[in-house]
Amino acid sequence: MPKLPAPSQMSDHASIPSIAGDGVGESASAHLWKRHLELKRVDNAKNDLVEELLHRYDSLNDVFKQECEDHEREREFNRRCQRKLKELGSLVHRYEGDLDLESYVLVLIDGDGLIFNDSLLLDGTPGGQRAAGLLEQFVYDYVRAEHPEISSAVKITARVYANVKGLSETCRRASITSKTSDLREFVIGFSQGKFLMDFVDVGAGKDRADQKVVEQLKLNLRNRHCRQILLGGSHDNGYTRILGEVVNYEQAVQKITLIEGVPFAREYGALPFRVHKFGDLFRPQKINLYDQGFPTPFPPGLGPFQNRMQSPISTSSIMTVNDNHNMSPSSVASPTAASTGWANVAAKAARLPAPINQTPPMRDTSGIPRNRKGQRIDPPTSNSGIDEVTRVKRMKMCNVHFLRNECPYGKACTHVHDYKPSKAELDTLRLVARSQPCIHGTGCNDAKCIYGHRCPHPKAGKSGGGAAGGKNCHFFDECKFPVEMHNMDLSVVQFQVVR
Structure with missing residues (x-):
C-alpha cells in the first residue's frame, strides 16, 4: 500500500489523496476526510455558540449584579424612609398636641x-x-x-x-x-x-x-x-x-x-x-342721649337765642336783663334754622336785631326762673342718699313717663311704666333726671324739661372753692356738665312766661 502523508502536512483545504489504481470513484479515505471536515465545521460552530453564550452570560451576570446592588440600596432606602416616616408621625402627633x-x-x-x-x-x-x-x-x-x-x-x-x-x-x-x-x-x-x-x-x-x-x-x-x-x-x-x-x-x-x-x-x-348673639351680654341698641323725643340739640351757650326746635310749647317770651336792668323779650331763632347747623344758628342769633318793644318784668312764678344773665335756674331737689339713688336707678323707671306724664315710645319703651312710685321715689327720680345735663343748655325754654340746667354736684372744698370760670364741683374737669353750668348766679330775677 502506498504511504499516506502525515496529517500535519495537510491543510483543511488540501486535496484528498486518492488510492492508487482507483479510477472509478471516490476513495474511502477521501470520504472520511470529507466527513471529518464537516464535523470540524460543526464543532467550530458549536464552540462559537458556546463562546457567545459565555459572553452573554458574563454580560447578564454583570447586569444582574448591578440590579442586585440597586435593589439592596432601594431596600435600605425604604427601610430608612420607614423609620423616618415613623419618626415624622410621632413628631406630627406631638405637634398636633402642641x-x-x-x-x-x-x-x-x-x-x-x-x-x-x-x-x-x-x-x-x-x-x-x-x-x-x-x-x-x-x-x-x-x-x-x-x-x-x-x-x-x-x-x-x-x-x-x-x-x-x-x-x-x-x-x-x-x-x-x-x-x-x-x-x-x-x-x-x-x-x-x-x-x-x-x-x-x-x-x-x-x-x-x-x-x-x-x-x-x-x-x-x-x-x-x-x-x-x-x-x-x-x-x-x-x-x-x-x-x-x-x-x-x-x-x-x-x-x-x-x-x-x-x-x-x-x-x-x-x-x-x-x-x-351672646344672649343679653351686650346692649341691643345704641346709647341715645336724645331719647326724650327732642330733635338734635344745639350747642350750649346760645342763651335766650336758643332755637325752640320742636318744643310742644307754642309761644314763649324770654325775659332778659339789659345793662339798665330793664326786662325785655328777646326774639327766638326761626325753627327752620335747625337744618342749617349749629354754627349758622349761632351766627344768626348773634345778628338778631335789638328788641324794639320794651315790656315790664313779668313776675309769674309759674314760669321758668332765670338769673340776670338769662340762664335757667333749676329749683332745689331733695337730698336722697347714694343708696336710694342707686336703688331707684336700678328700677329703670321711665323718666319721661313719670316726670312729664308722656313718653314718645309708648308701648315700645324699654323702661318701666306700670309701677306706682311714692312721692319720695319721684323726688329721687327727679334728682336722677337732673343729674343729666339738658341738651338745650341754660337757654332751655321747655317748661316741662326734667333735665339739669346747672351742675347739681357739691362744690369742691369746704368753702365751695374752685377756679373762677371753671368747673368748681368735686368732679372738676371730669364733670359731664359744661363749664357754663358751673359758678352760676342762682339769684332768680325773672321768669320766662310760656303761653
Whole structure:
C-alpha cells in the first residue's frame, strides 16, 4: 500500500489523496476526510455558540449584579424612609398636641359701639369681672356647638378697644352709670377677670378703636394657632371694607364670626359670614342721649337765642336783663334754622336785631326762673342718699313717663311704666333726671324739661372753692356738665312766661 502523508502536512483545504489504481470513484479515505471536515465545521460552530453564550452570560451576570446592588440600596432606602416616616408621625402627633395646647379663639370688640349691658357697667369692678367670665363661657359654648373639630383645650382671648373717657361720659349722661369712675372700674374689672382678656383704652380720636380691631384681625387671620375670630362691630359699616377684602378666601369666611349686638348696618347683608348673639351680654341698641323725643340739640351757650326746635310749647317770651336792668323779650331763632347747623344758628342769633318793644318784668312764678344773665335756674331737689339713688336707678323707671306724664315710645319703651312710685321715689327720680345735663343748655325754654340746667354736684372744698370760670364741683374737669353750668348766679330775677 502506498504511504499516506502525515496529517500535519495537510491543510483543511488540501486535496484528498486518492488510492492508487482507483479510477472509478471516490476513495474511502477521501470520504472520511470529507466527513471529518464537516464535523470540524460543526464543532467550530458549536464552540462559537458556546463562546457567545459565555459572553452573554458574563454580560447578564454583570447586569444582574448591578440590579442586585440597586435593589439592596432601594431596600435600605425604604427601610430608612420607614423609620423616618415613623419618626415624622410621632413628631406630627406631638405637634398636633402642641397645636391644641397653643390654639386660641380671638374675640375682637369695638367697645365704642358694642357695649356690655347696663347692669354690668353699673356694677363697676365686679361687673367687669362677671362680663369677662360670661364672655368666655359664651364663646366656649359657641365653639363646642358650632366647631366640634376645635379642641376643648382651646384658649379664649379677647381684646376690647374703646375711648374709655368718652364712653364713661356717654354712659353717665345716659343714666347708665352714676359717675365716670363706674366705667373705669368696670374696665379694670374686665381686665382683671381673665388673664387673656383686656379692655384697652385707645383715647380720643377718630377711628382709633376701628384701626386697632382691623390690624388685630389682619394679624391673626392667617395664624394657624388662631382657630376662630369673633368680630364685634355690628354698629359700624366701616368693618365691611376689610371683610369684603377677605370674603374670597374660603378659610377666612369659615374662620370669622360676627357678633350681633346693636342691629347690623345695611352693608353687612351681602356678606357670607356667620352671625352669633351672646344672649343679653351686650346692649341691643345704641346709647341715645336724645331719647326724650327732642330733635338734635344745639350747642350750649346760645342763651335766650336758643332755637325752640320742636318744643310742644307754642309761644314763649324770654325775659332778659339789659345793662339798665330793664326786662325785655328777646326774639327766638326761626325753627327752620335747625337744618342749617349749629354754627349758622349761632351766627344768626348773634345778628338778631335789638328788641324794639320794651315790656315790664313779668313776675309769674309759674314760669321758668332765670338769673340776670338769662340762664335757667333749676329749683332745689331733695337730698336722697347714694343708696336710694342707686336703688331707684336700678328700677329703670321711665323718666319721661313719670316726670312729664308722656313718653314718645309708648308701648315700645324699654323702661318701666306700670309701677306706682311714692312721692319720695319721684323726688329721687327727679334728682336722677337732673343729674343729666339738658341738651338745650341754660337757654332751655321747655317748661316741662326734667333735665339739669346747672351742675347739681357739691362744690369742691369746704368753702365751695374752685377756679373762677371753671368747673368748681368735686368732679372738676371730669364733670359731664359744661363749664357754663358751673359758678352760676342762682339769684332768680325773672321768669320766662310760656303761653
